Amino acid sequence: MEIVNSNSASLSNYEVLKHLQKIKESKIKHGGQLATITYETLHYLEEAQCKNQTAESIAACIKDLEPFNLNKSEKLMLVNTPPTTALEIQLMIEESEDRLTEEQVQQILNILVQHFPHIAPAKQDDNQEEEEEEENSD
Amino acid sequence: MFILTEMKNVTRILPENFNMKLNDAIVRELNKKLANKVVLNVGLCIALFDITSLKESFIIPGDGASHTIVNFRYIVFRPFMEEILVGKIRSCNENGVHVTLGFFDDILIPPNALQHPSKFNETEQAWVWEYDTGDGGKHDLFMDIGDCLRFRVTAESFTETCPPGPSGLQEEDSTTTTNKIPYNLTGSINEPGLGILSWWDN
The missing domain is CATH 1.20.1250.40 (RNA Polymerase II, Rpb4 subunit)
Incomplete structure (x- = not known):
């Protein structure tokens, strides 16, 4: 694996929240670490201010x-x-x-x-x- | 606190996954490989953002799997220096206050970066800010486990963690390597406005 650009853009909490919600709702079965980190990060973001933003x-x-x-x-x-x-x-x-x-x-x-x-x-x-x-x- | 990192990988798809669409199989492989892992000098990987390009797949003699060069972008947790974050207190000890964000636990606020003057209360196992009320008295402000606190990120450090060697070979070594923390953040709360949220409510 090769890192092409370690910081190509910054994401706002809102963008991450939306992306993770999409992963969670998708039909594809995710197991293991992705499920864990998605759950934990969503938990944090849903308590933060970004859940009411658009x-x-x-x-x-x-x-x-x-x-x-x-x-x-x-x-x-x-x-x-x-x-x-x-x-x-x-x-x-x-x-x-x-x-x-x-x-x-x-x-x-x-x-x-x-x-x-x-x-x-x-x-x-x-x-x-x-x-x-x-x-x-x- | 989140960034996008561009990466390139040769992804190996096992024959048993040939029934899946190539894109889906690759997304799955990349998430399996990276999600919830720390990449040295990059940060904590959260989830695949998108695939930017897929080259032709190829096979290698003697291997039934297909190999595809893929360029992709990954969501990574990596706060910038001086960023203000909000987290919860995980634990307190003489070394300082440990803070968690839920998905990331390795944040330490050392004693010299706490509000001044603070001292560690042995019986309560908590740090206390001895707030000077101005009339000679002082008011003890406790930092309890579970309290929300706002802090500034002041330093980060990455440690290379190698996979443990063959078992039995280096018994004493394996105990030290398992304690290594790959990605560590240091925070500070020694400015007005930082610390437990309720301290600054009014």
């Missing part, structure tokens, strides 16, 4: 993120694990303090909530004190 919502979201000058892996992280707070943006985007203004960070958060509305409610279950907490921007 190809269209991701494409639209990436398009809206264009003006912020983010690199590919940063955008990939924003889609795979959509942040809901400015703190999380700071983690995912290198030197975000220099590259983005506070206003832009808020814009990114709004874009993510707008395209992936399912990420918002999870944060609001318990005590929300003085923190900003945008009121269910629909």
